[in-house]
Amino acid sequence: MVVAGxxxxxxxxxxxxxxAAAAGNGMIAYTAGDVGDGPEIPSAFAVSPAGGTPxxxxxxxxxxxxxxxxxxxxxxxxxxxxxxxxGTVGEVPALRVYxxxxxxxxxxxxxxxxxxxxPARLDVVAGFSPDGTKLAFTRQLTGGEGEGGYPxxxxxxxxxxxxxxxxxxxxxxxxxxxxxxGLSANGxxxxxxxxxQVVLTSMAEESVYRANVSTGAxxxxxxxxxxxxxxxxxxxxxxRIAFGAQYEVSEGWECGVFxxxxxxxxxxxxxxxxxxxxxxxxxQDTPLPTYSPxxxxxxxxxxxxDPDPEERQLRLVPASGGTVTPLTAVxxxxxxxxxxxxxxxxxxxxxxxxxPETDSTSTSLRVVSVSDPTHAAGPPLASGSMLVxxxxxxxxxxxxxxxxxLHVCNEKAPVxxxxxxxxxxxxxxxxxxxxxxxxxxGLGGDDVIIGKGGGDILCGNGGDDVIRAGSGDDRLYGxxxxxxxxxxxxxxxxxxxxxxxxxxxxxGADVLTGNQGNDRLLGQKGAxxxxxxxxxxxxxxGPGKDTFFGVENKTQ
Numbered sequence: 001m002v003v004a005g006x007x008x009x010x011x012x013x014x015x016x017x018x019x020a021a022a023a024g025n026g027m028i029a030y031t032a033g034d035v036g037d038g039p040e041i042p043s044a045f046a047v048s049p050a051g052g053t054p055x056x057x058x059x060x061x062x063x064x065x066x067x068x069x070x071x072x073x074x075x076x077x078x079x080x081x082x083x084x085x086x087g088t089v090g091e092v093p094a095l096r097v098y099x100x101x102x103x104x105x106x107x108x109x110x111x112x113x114x115x116x117x118x119p120a121r122l123d124v125v126a127g128f129s130p131d132g133t134k135l136a137f138t139r140q141l142t143g144g145e146g147e148g149g150y151p152x153x154x155x156x157x158x159x160x161x162x163x164x165x166x167x168x169x170x171x172x173x174x175x176x177x178x179x180x181x182g183l184s185a186n187g188x189x190x191x192x193x194x195x196x197q198v199v200l201t202s203m204a205e206e207s208v209y210r211a212n213v214s215t216g217a218x219x220x221x222x223x224x225x226x227x228x229x230x231x232x233x234x235x236x237x238x239x240r241i242a243f244g245a246q247y248e249v250s251e252g253w254e255c256g257v258f259x260x261x262x263x264x265x266x267x268x269x270x271x272x273x274x275x276x277x278x279x280x281x282x283x284q285d286t287p288l289p290t291y292s293p294x295x296x297x298x299x300x301x302x303x304x305x306d307p308d309p310e311e312r313q314l315r316l317v318p319a320s321g322g323t324v325t326p327l328t329a330v331x332x333x334x335x336x337x338x339x340x341x342x343x344x345x346x347x348x349x350x351x352x353x354x355x356p357e358t359d360s361t362s363t364s365l366r367v368v369s370v371s372d373p374t375h376a377a378g379p380p381l382a383s384g385s386m387l388v389x390x391x392x393x394x395x396x397x398x399x400x401x402x403x404x405x406l407h408v409c410n411e412k413a414p415v416x417x418x419x420x421x422x423x424x425x426x427x428x429x430x431x432x433x434x435x436x437x438x439x440x441x442g443l444g445g446d447d448v449i450i451g452k453g454g455g456d457i458l459c460g461n462g463g464d465d466v467i468r469a470g471s472g473d474d475r476l477y478g479x480x481x482x483x484x485x486x487x488x489x490x491x492x493x494x495x496x497x498x499x500x501x502x503x504x505x506x507x508g509a510d511v512l513t514g515n516q517g518n519d520r521l522l523g524q525k526g527a528x529x530x531x532x533x534x535x536x537x538x539x540x541x542g543p544g545k546d547t548f549f550g551v552e553n554k555t556q
Contacts (some may be wrong), residue, residue, distance in 0.1 A: 017283045025049055025341045026393030027102070028348050029057065029073035029082065031299065044073040044084045044104070046393070047381045048058045049346070049367055054382045058086055060180045065207035066090040072125055072390055075102065079394040083110075083125045083135055083252075097137050099160055102393065110163050111137065111156075122158075126177035127190040133160055134213070137197055138176045138192045155200050157213060166230030168211040169218035169261055173204035173223070189233030189242075189291055192262065199232040199241055208232040210244050210262075226269035229258075231288040235319065236295040238262055242275070242319075244286040244300070255280035257289045257300055257317070276323045292344040294318055296549075297370070299327055299338040299347055314338050314349055317368065326366055330373035342394040345511075345529070347372055348385055351377070363387035371529050371547035408439065409459035409477050415439055419457065424449075428463070438538055448479075455490070464499070469506065482517075487524075496521075500535075509544070514551075521551065 017350040028047055033040030041060035041205040047053075058070035066088050073084040082102050086109075086217035087095035095269060096112070100107035103495075104522035111123045117309055119141040126136040134157050155168045155175045167174045177190050177200050190198050198211050199221070206228035208221040222229040228249025234241055240259040247254060247269065248257040256277030260267045275289070287300040292353050298319050301312075312334035314327040333353030340347055347370065352363045362480050365387055405415060415421045419439040424431050426444035437454040444462040453474035461479040469476055473490040478497035489505035494503045496512060500517040507525040514521055515533040522531055523539070523546045538549035548554045 018149060023414070025343055026053065026075075026345070026395040027055070028339070028349075028365065028367075028381065028389055029075060029391040030382065030389040031073070031096055032382065032385055032387040033364070034062075036064065036132045041067055042071045042386060044082075044086075045382065046073070046082075049341070049381070051065075051379070051381055055103065057082055057100070058084055058107060069095075074084030074127055074391040075123055075194040075393045075535075077394060078132060081132070082391075083126050083128065087122075092120055093122055093142055094120045094125065096133060097123045097125045099135070099159065103198055110135065110160055111139075112163070120153075122303065124170050127159075129191045129195040129213075130193060131195055134158065134195070135160060136177050146223065155198070155205070157525075166213075166216060168198060168216045169200060170214070170216065171210055171547075172200070172202045172209050172211075172218050174202060175200050175218075176203055178203075179538070181229055189235070192234045193236065194421065197262070197361050199234055201230050201232060203230075205210065206230060208241065209366075210241070220266050221260060222272070223266050223268050223269060223284055226267070226272070228286065230286055233289060233291055234262065235259070236293055240319075242289040242298060243286045245272070246280065246286045251279075253280045253282055254278070255287055257287050257298060259319075273321070275319070276324050277318050290338050290340065291319060292340050292370075293342055294344040296344065299340065311337075313375075314368075316345065326375045327370070328377060330397075334452065335377075335390050337390075338387045341367075341391050341392050341455075347382075348389045349377075350389055350534040351380070361385070365389055368496070371527075373545060373547065408457055408480065409441060409461055411441060416457075421513055426462075437472075442479075451488075460485075460497070469494075473508075491526075496501060496533075505542075512539075 007035045012536045015320045030333040031042050033042055035435040043060040044057040057073050060069045066121040070086045073082050075082050081099055083099045085095045086098050093530050096107050096109045098107045110446055114121045122140040124138045136157050139154045139156050147190050153174045153176055157167045158375045205224045207224040208229045210217045210221050211218040217536050227245050229243045229245045232241050232243040232245040239262055242259045245256055245258055257275040258272040260490055287299050289298045298317050301314050315324050315334045316327040317324045324515045330351055335349050337350045338347045346367050348367050350363050351366050354361050365382040367379040368377040419437050424442045428445040430448045431440050432450045433452045435453045439457045440449050441459045446463040447465045450457050450466045450532050451470035453470035453472050457475045458467050459477045460483050464481040467476050467485045469488040469492050471489050475493045476485045477495050478501050480487055480498050482499040483501045486504040486511050487494050489507045491508040495513045496503055498516045501519045503512045504522045505528045509526040512521045512530045516536045517536045518535040521530045521539045524542045528546045530548050537551050539548050539554040
């Protein structure tokens with residue numbers, strides 16, 4: 001079996017992390033070797049999705065004593081910290097996991113080095129727990145020999161504050177988070193949503209396991225007799241486990257992306273729920289699923305070792321199964337290692353192009369919009385040898401203040417920094433904003449709420465409300481009732497709520513979400529995203545390239 005991306009081996013190190021959970025889109029973290037004529041020493045970087053000069057999180061270096069590498073940066077769920085692996089490679093390699101501020105400042109080692117004559121340790125970060133207090137990592141012991149002659153590989157967690165380590169799944173042979181030495185760990189899905197379980201792979205069996213964080217005990221999730229299963233990831237709600245698989249059938253080989261329930265045990269193939277399957281052969285890379293943070297989509301790659309250019313693209317499929325659509329359309333080379341943006345609208349990936357004349361490979365970091373029907377990626381944000389994106393930073397989300405966990409429209413939720421509060425009553429109110437940045441809460445009754453600019457948050461809550469945005473980038477929430485919501489000239493987010501709502505985007509590139517009820521969604525001007533939800537919805541586009549998701553009746 002060939003696992004996707006096996007050509008990428010950063011100085012022979014294991015692991016690769018992936019993004020944290022959803023909110024605003026911050027920096028994209030990645031690993032890359034130095035660009036130029038010098039030695040290719042992996043360093044950890046970050047770059048803005050808008051472009052600009054990449055920032056160094058932790059730099060690799062070369063000296064007479066050997067090479068120091070830094071790799072696999074992954075952001076904490078709140079976006080305030082970054083973890084990465086750093087250490088020496090060579091005759092006596094040793095890697096430790098570090099945690100630093102998001103910009104790389106104040107790095108602190110959190111895993112312990114080997115002592116005495118113990119085998120050296122290569123600790124590779126996999127991902128943070130949902131509350132950010134723990135880190136999962138894979139540990140390879142050098143100089144030792146495990147089952148089958150391979151170096152021992154183990155799965156561990158560490159408490160970020162106390163630095164206390166705990167080994168998980170001790171009875172699982174060659175246990176790794178993610179895939180195999182040198183490949184992905186799918187960091188944002190290592191832990192279950194409640195942080196009580198982790199998923200991992202036995203590379204000896206090529207099967208998926210689940211381990212209890214408190215006890216360390218492991219249970220096999222997939223039956224090895226059913227086929228090779230690798231790259232497991234919890235769904236964002238913690239109810240499913242997705243994985244890639246490859247197995248023999250009567251006419252050759254078949255590959256696919258599957259899911260099972262989060263509590264499945266030793267599941268036979270008949271118990272695997274197919275998301276997508278396709279004919280392959282024994283040189284076909286196993287597809288590696290990556291959930292979008294909102295849980296609606298799975299991105300994956302399918303590629304042979306020596307593919308035609310059009311074959312090595314990333315693809316997109318609804319998480320519950322359905323039609324597979326292209327995600328990328330690179331003209332040459334390979335699109336690899338998808339990393340979702342926290343708001344689930346974009347995917348960063350590595351674009352790798354081989355030059356047969358020089359026997360060299362160039363790699364760039366690019367971003368593609370999920371809603372772009374042309375699948376055209378933006379210009380390179382960064383380049384370098386061995387470049388692998390690993391995490392997309394979550395910025396604070398004004399609609400869900402982390403202090404309380406309450407939606408910003410809830411009258412008990414704190415007011416986001418920089419906003420002025422205008423609050424109505426339980427009755428019928430007319431609330432009009434100013435040019436400042438305001439949070440306007442209707443609370444109850446049939447309200448009229450009007451923003452005047454500045455980028456407002458407008459909340460109807462109960463009642464049949466009429467909500468009008470101003471000239472800024474606004475967020476409109478209908479709540480309960482049959483609401484009439486209208487964006488304006490900015491890039492607006494318009495959410496209906498529970499009733500039968502009418503949503504209008506306005507002139508910007510807006511996102512409209514009907515949620516519950518039988519809604520009517522009108523994109524109007526701009527390239528809009530129109531999401532239906534529960535109920536029977538009607539979507540009408542307008543000037544601009546609009547994209548529809550889950551809308552039963554749609555007209556461009």
